[in-house]
Amino acid sequence: xxxxxxxxxxxxxxxxxxxxxxxxxxxxxxxxxxxxxxxxxxxxxxxxxxxxxxxxxxxxxxxxxxxxxxxxxxxxxxxxxxxxxxxxxxxxxxxxxxxxxxxxxxxxxxxxxxxxxxxxxxxxxxxxxxxxxxxxxxxxxxxxxxxxxxxxxxxxxxxxxxxxxxxxxxxxxxxxxxxxxxxxxxxxxxxxxxxxxxxxxxxxxxxxxxxxxxxxxxxxxxxxxxxxxxxxxxxxxxxxxxxxxxxxxxxxxxxxxxxxxxxxxxxxxxxxxxxxxxxxxxxxxxxxxxxxxxxxxxxxxxxxxxxxxxxxxxxxxxxxxxxxxxxxxxxxxxxxxxxxxxxxxxxxxxxxxxxxxxxxxxxx
Numbered sequence: 001x002x003x004x005x006x007x008x009x010x011x012x013x014x015x016x017x018x019x020x021x022x023x024x025x026x027x028x029x030x031x032x033x034x035x036x037x038x039x040x041x042x043x044x045x046x047x048x049x050x051x052x053x054x055x056x057x058x059x060x061x062x063x064x065x066x067x068x069x070x071x072x073x074x075x076x077x078x079x080x081x082x083x084x085x086x087x088x089x090x091x092x093x094x095x096x097x098x099x100x101x102x103x104x105x106x107x108x109x110x111x112x113x114x115x116x117x118x119x120x121x122x123x124x125x126x127x128x129x130x131x132x133x134x135x136x137x138x139x140x141x142x143x144x145x146x147x148x149x150x151x152x153x154x155x156x157x158x159x160x161x162x163x164x165x166x167x168x169x170x171x172x173x174x175x176x177x178x179x180x181x182x183x184x185x186x187x188x189x190x191x192x193x194x195x196x197x198x199x200x201x202x203x204x205x206x207x208x209x210x211x212x213x214x215x216x217x218x219x220x221x222x223x224x225x226x227x228x229x230x231x232x233x234x235x236x237x238x239x240x241x242x243x244x245x246x247x248x249x250x251x252x253x254x255x256x257x258x259x260x261x262x263x264x265x266x267x268x269x270x271x272x273x274x275x276x277x278x279x280x281x282x283x284x285x286x287x288x289x290x291x292x293x294x295x296x297x298x299x300x301x302x303x304x305x306x307x308x309x310x311x312x313x314x315x316x317x318x319x320x321x322x323x324x325x326x327x328x329x330x331x332x333x334x335x336x337x338x339x340x341x342x343x344x345x346x347x348x349x350x351x352x353x354x355x356x357x358x359x360x361x362x363x364x
Contacts, residue, residue, distance in 0.1 A: 030120060031133055032277035033096055040064060040271065041095040042073040043086060047100035048202040052225030052244040053199065057101045057124070060247075060263030064271060079104020087112040091119055097274060099124065099267070102199065103168055108360055109133055120274055124263075125170050127350060129281045137170070137264050139287030141177035141349075142317050143259035145324050146295045146310050147221065147241050148181020148191075150257050153306045154239050155219040158189040161212025163229045164224040165199050167364040169352050171223050174259075176222060176356040177324055183358050184311070192217060193361035200225040206232045213238055219256075239301060246296045258296040265292050285346065289318045325349060330357040 044054040054075065061071050067152030069290050072095065077086050083105050090098055091112065099122040100109050106126040113121045113133040121133035129135060151160050160182060164171050179191045192215065194208040206228035209220045221241040222229045227250035233240035234254035242250075242258035266284060273279040286292040293300045295314070299306055327338030331354040338344055344352075355363065 004162065009223045013212045024324070029277070030274075030279060031279055032279075033120075033274055035067075035275055037067060038069050038097060038274070039095045040069055040071045040097040040099070042071065043077040043083065043098070043100040043102075044073060044075050045077060045079065045105070046225050047074070047075045050200055050225045051154060051227055051247050051250065054101070054225065056244045056261050057099075057263050059203045060070075060267040064267055066163070067268065067271075069271060077102075077105070083108040084112055088115075091116045096120065096123070097271065101125075102268075103166070103170065106135075120279065122270060127283065129283055130137075131281055134270075134281040134283065136270070136284040138261045138263075138266075138292040140259050140261060140293045141173050141324065142287040143293045144174045144178040145181035145184075145317070146313055147257060147259050148178040148183075149185055149309050150298065150302060150306055151178070151219050151221060151239075151241055151297075152182040152185035152189055153309060154256055154301075155186075155189065155304055157216060157218045158186050159215075159217045160189060160191045161209065161215070161220045162191050162193045162215030163205055163208045163212070163220065163224050164193050164195050165201035166197060167195060169350055172355065172363060173349055173352050174223050175359060176352065179356050179358045180324060180329075181313070184313075189358065191359050193355075193359060194223055195361075195364060197364075198224075202226045202228045205229055209233060210236070217272055227251065242296070242324060248299050252299075253301070256302050257298050260294050260296050262292055262294065265290065288314060332357050332359045333356060 011289050029312040037150050044349035046054040048055050048058040065071050074086055077083050097120045101124040103125045106123050106128055109121050111122045111126050113130055117132055123135045125137050126135040151158055182189045182191055187287055196204045196208055205224045205226050210353035213285040219239045220229045220233045227247050230242055230251035234251035239256055240251055241256050248255040323343050325344035327342045328340040329338035337354055
């Protein structure tokens with residue numbers, strides 16, 4: 001009998017350790033974390049000085065600090081096994097909430113999260129979820145559509161250039177939305193794409209912009225992290241649309257506007273859910289209506305009437321009367337991809353691998 005009682009006590013002790021050490025609340029959810037116990041870490045693929053993607057995420061981190069939450073960040077984390085090493089180091093250092101902010105960090109987040117079930121993980125631009133990890137993104141394609149309207153109204157030639165980073169659905173979706181915005185104003189306009197195959201490389205991005213300008217493009221848009229395309233545009237006397245953050249000072253004579261993320265909207269909401277015990281590993285994808293994305297203020301470089309056109313389209317996107325990816329939509333080979341009256345689903349948008357009519361170029 002004594003041996004049975006001892007065995008039962010041992011099993012009870014092991015269960016207690018698991019429930020507390022593994023961060024379980026006993027109901028299949030992670031235990032809440034009080035504000036004073038939160039240690040939040042961020043992994044950036046670039047530097048916070050890029051005035052682009054990593055900078056924008058860091059503004060979200062600073063919003064958490066303003067709430068009195070302890071934060072930490074690591075810059076230049078590549079999308080390789082080095083990411084896994086960094087994640088494990090942060091877990092071992094006691095960070096209990098970790099956000100990895102680049103698409104290529106995803107597989108490493110999934111792997112490490114399974115080994116640290118008491119740590120909350122978030123992955124920006126990804127698609128994988130689990131008991132202790134979710135993903136998050138803004139519907140920046142909505143703001144890109146608006147930017148396309150600005151581009152068409154401010155391009156005299158109807159030839160627009162686009163410096164694109166990696167050939168993944170996120171970037172392809174943005175190119176397509178931008179082009180649809182352009183052609184809603186000028187159905188004959190084109191958007192020529194050059195891929196850099198890097199998220200941040202000032203030299204490569206500027207070179208791509210200059211190549212597009214030399215091909216006759218009189219406006220340059222971008223999905224890359226530096227202001228180099230905007231600077232190239234100003235040097236050549238053409239207009240530019242930025243990305244991620246408001247950067248009119250980088251090219252004051254060229255800059256028109258930029259699609260922006262407001263990562264603080266997500267980070268504050270996510271951390272509050274962790275504190276109050278309502279957190280779930282879900283896919284978060286919100287846009288203009290939730291304030292997760294926006295179009296930057298238009299500068300005085302824009303022609304008259306641009307603001308009115310943007311305001312009208314933005315209101316229609318928010319109230320649902322304008323569905324950006326509603327058919328009929330053709331790809332740039334002429335094949336019908338979305339039939340008239342049909343609207344692309346989120347799953348289709350998340351895996352899109354074709355370019356709309358009006359785009360000059362191929363994927364990759």
